[in-house]
Amino acid sequence: MDRIRIRGGRPLSGEIIIRGAKNAGLPLMTAGLLTDERLTLTNVPRLADIDTMGTLLAQHGVAVERQGADGRELSIGGPITNTEAPYDIVRKMRASVLVLGPLVARAREARVSLPGGCAIGTRPVDLHLKGLEAMGATIRLDGGYVLASAPQGLHGADFVFPFPSVTATENLMMAASLADGRTVLANAAREPEISDLADCLVAMGARIDGIGTDRLTIDGVPRLHAATHAIIPDRIETGSYACAAAIAGGQVLLRHARLEHLGALVRALAEAGVEMTEQDGGVLVRRLNGLHGADVVTEPYPGFPTDMQAQFMALMCVSDGAAMVTETIFENRFQHVAELNRMGARINVHGASAIVRGVPGLSGAPVMATDLRASFSLVLAGLAAGGETIVNRVYHLDRGYEAVEEKLAACGADIERLTD
Numbered sequence: 173m174d175r176i177r178i179r180g181g182r183p184l185s186g187e188i189i190i191r192g193a194k195n196a197g198l199p200l201m202t203a204g205l206l207t208d209e210r211l212t213l214t215n216v217p218r219l220a221d222i223d224t225m226g227t228l229l230a231q232h233g234v235a236v237e238r239q240g241a242d243g244r245e246l247s248i249g250g251p252i253t254n255t256e257a258p259y260d261i262v263r264k265m266r267a268s269v270l271v272l273g274p275l276v277a278r279a280r281e282a283r284v285s286l287p288g289g290c291a292i293g294t295r296p297v298d299l300h301l302k303g304l305e306a307m308g309a310t311i312r313l314d315g316g317y318v319l320a321s322a323p324q325g326l327h328g329a330d331f332v333f334p335f336p337s338v339t340a341t342e343n344l345m346m347a348a349s350l351a352d353g354r355t356v357l358a359n360a361a362r363e364p365e366i367s368d369l370a371d372c373l374v375a376m377g378a379r380i381d382g383i384g385t386d387r388l389t390i391d392g393v394p395r396l397h398a399a400t401h402a403i404i405p406d407r408i409e410t411g412s413y414a415c416a417a418a419i420a421g422g423q424v425l426l427r428h429a430r431l432e433h434l435g436a437l438v439r440a441l442a443e444a445g446v447e448m449t450e451q452d453g454g455v456l457v458r459r460l461n462g463l464h465g466a467d468v469v470t471e472p473y474p475g476f477p478t479d480m481q482a483q484f485m486a487l488m489c490v491s492d493g494a495a496m497v498t499e500t501i502f503e504n505r506f507q508h509v510a511e512l513n514r515m516g517a518r519i520n521v522h523g524a525s526a527i528v529r530g531v532p533g534l535s536g537a538p539v540m541a542t543d544l545r546a547s548f549s550l551v552l553a554g555l556a557a558g559g560e561t562i563v564n565r566v567y568h569l570d571r572g573y574e575a576v577e578e579k580l581a582a583c584g585a586d587i588e589r590l591t592d
């Protein structure tokens with residue numbers, strides 16, 4: 173298993189290219205199941221999860237071909253020949269559940285393994301299933317699989333989410349795009365990745381109103397057609413590298429980043445003493461002076477993103493004063509706390525909140541990555557720590573970040589990947 177070695181204490185200076193958003197690319201790939209014609213995606217990030225989704229689509233008979241000079245273009249198309257999403261693929265990537273809505277809408281049936289929990293929580297999919305049932309699907313659970321069928325096809329429905337769910341909103345929006353009649357999704361999630369998917373579906377011929385709001389109205393059409401769509405830049409990659417510039421000191425230009433997708437994070441970083449301004453088609457991040465503690469509560473978009481909680485907490489470890497970090501989305505998303513404390517941080521967890529008391533400095537140590545965003549928080553801590561930090565199990569990192577060590581080394585960090 174690869175590891176990453178960091179010798180901290182060096183400020184960052186330079187430019188980092190922000191690639192396409194993982195959490196937009198994954199649902200966009202499953203949109204390829206909604207038509208036999210070709211869906212072409214550009215600005216595709218080179219990530220393990222994207223490859224896993226390609227394997228899953230191939231399992232359904234839909235070819236996924238990487239194209240373009242740097243392999244950042246995907247061409248997806250072909251008839252669905254198999255409606256099963258097997259456990260050995262789904263267990264590796266929860267986002268596999270995003271094939272459920274498209275399979276039922278197109279093939280009128282699906283046998284999708286329940287994703288099961290993961291490091292950050294039990295991750296139920298009950299809202300996905302209830303929404304499909306509202307649209308006329310029959311849902312049965314058997315042997316750890318969801319058996320869904322709609323032999324007459326899906327029909328429009330009114331569905332109110334009890335609370336916003338990102339992939340449930342995406343699954344039901346895709347299913348509704350081919351249903352017979354009108355579907356209204358109320359209290360829907362509003363993440364930019366959902367709007368990016370909606371824009372692509374409209375380009376494919378779908379009829380969707382309310383894009384960007386919590387109320388989506390979808391009028392089903394008989395079929396969708398070919399389209400070409402560029403994936404939006406990854407706002408979580410942007411925020412993660414903004415925290416890198418903040419914790420290491422210096423300034424970094426995040427090329428292609430879009431400030432409008434990061435409001436709550438920009439405000440939290442500003443309160444902490446970090447400035448983010450639009451410049452040269454991207455976002456310039458620089459630490460003004462010292463770092464100050466800033467309280468954050470994770471919330472559905474446009475609130476502070478849960479996917480930035482671990483990274484922001486690493487920053488708070490070396491800030492002046494204290495910070496309260498409250499996680500309201502997932503029940504077990506503090507696994508990075510124990511590892512940060514091993515590096516000399518002072519974090520106490522009380523239920524859904526963690527109080528972080530800033531310390532003058534962290535000490536490098538061998539640490540263990542537990543999930544995607546926690547692994548980036550450990551890299552951040554390594555950048556600030558004295559001595560050497562070894563981050564183990566970086567396969568977690570590779571699921572959602574491209575070439576982290578190369579991007580940071582190019583800005584002056586002393587960081588390298590150790591391959592066994």
Ligand code: EPZ
Nearest residue numbers: 195267295296297298299300336337338339479501502544
């Ligand atoms: C998406 O996961 C993202 N993944 C996650 O990013 C992100 O953390 C999460 O949204 C929240 O923003 C992708 O987009 C591929 P949810 P998702 O459904 O859709 C509960 C990363 O690091 N819930 O919005 O699975 C759920 O348990 C990943 O890139 C139900 O109870 O999250 C959670 O408490 C991690 N029933 C809350 O809703 C359901 O049917 C929000 O989850 C669905 C969700």
